[in-house]
Amino acid sequence: MILTVTPNPSLDRTYEVPSLDRGEVVRATGERVDPGGKGVNVSRAVAAAGRRTVAVLPLGGAPGALVADLLDAQGIEVAPVPVAGATRSNIALAETDGVLTKINAPGPELTAAEQELLLDTVRRQSRDADWIACCGSLPRGLAPSWYADLVARAHAAGVRIALDTSGPALLAALRERPDVVKPNAEELAEAVGRPLTTVGDALKAAEELRGSGARAVLASLGADGQLLVDDDGAWFGTARVDAVRSNVGAGDSSLAGFLVAGGRGPRALASAVAHGAAAVRLPGSLMPAPADLDPAAVTVTADVPVDRALREPTS
Known part of the structure; x- marks a missing residue:
């Protein structure tokens, strides 16, 4: 079972x-x-991959109730944490040329009691988990160290944890040695404090995150592919995509693909790349099912092309 934690759904x-x-x-x-x-x-x-998952998330108001109903309709177990504030509503505008404009609301501010209930819910639900995936921004009220505390608690319980966040929350969590972190190129550049213009730059940045505590780094480089760096080495994965319809949730789909394939090594990277490539061919934030995947279009190599320029360099 893969347990997910979304502090700001x-x-x-x-x-x-x-x-x-x-x-x-x-x-x-x-x-x-x-x-x-x-x-x-x-x-x-x-869930689309046919695996059991439980979603822990604070929910409030009519938008929160609708989120729970939509997840239930997709066969996803929800462990809700009731909060007084209303769950945020976001808008995405997807143009036919692949350009995406997103308007994200800030979300409710969690009280001290709601924060503690969220941590306690994660603790109770993690007993049967193979992985905990903690993802996204922190809502108002949660300190940047909140993810670090969650990583420490997960490891104390003997559960592996994947972290997909950015900024101070990512940097604070590194000291607790998350099993895998999944930044995109911009988040990776922000974490090391310099722009990335080549795959080699991304590789060096990922190695720095490992030096700061991350046990593995799964870096999404957009159209350029994905990079995995862990104790066993580094691998680079790409996939052929003929047309991009929407990249909403593509990175999240990649992390899911990585975890359902074991969360380690080139096989898991290939699964991550296949899931990410399938996601961008689907409308909105629709997640790919096994029939949407094209493993034959995926290439994974240990010969990382360090001199290859990124098509979307970071600033």
Whole structure:
């Protein structure tokens, strides 16, 4: 079982639009409403892969009730933490050329009692977990050290933990040695404090995160592929994608693919790449099922192309 923790979940509404013209009336050609948040997306992808998952998330108000209903309809077990504030609602505008514009609300502020209930719920639900995936931004009220505390508690209980967050929360958690961290290129650059222009730059940055405590780094480099660095070495994975429809949740789908394949080594990286590539071919934040995957389109190599320029270099 893979347990996911989403401290700041959302109700996500995605509109497909021909183009986004500022100040004009834009008519959508498609619309989806999905439960959102990075950990929620990981649970959705794990469930789509046919594996059991439990989603721990604070929920409040009508949007929170709808998130729970949507997850239940997808066969995902929900361990809700009731909060007084309403769950946030986000909007994404997906243009036909693959450009995505997102408007993310801040979400409710959690009280001290709600924070403790969230940690206690994770503790109770983690007894049967193979992995805990902690994902996304922290809501108002939670200190940057909150994820570090959660990692320490998970390891004390003998459970492996994957962390997908950024900024001070990521840096604070590294000291507790999470089993895997999954930054994207921008988050990786932010963590080391310098831009990344080549795959080699990303590799050096991932090695620095390992030096700071991460046991493994799974870095999403967008269209350039994915990089895995752990105790056994480094691998680089790419996949052929003919057309991008939406990249919402692609990184979350990748993490799910990595974990359902064991969470270690080149086989798990290949699964991560296949899941990420499948996700970008789907509308909105729809998560891929096994039939959507194309393992034959995936290439994984230990010969990391360090001189390859990133098509989307970070600033």
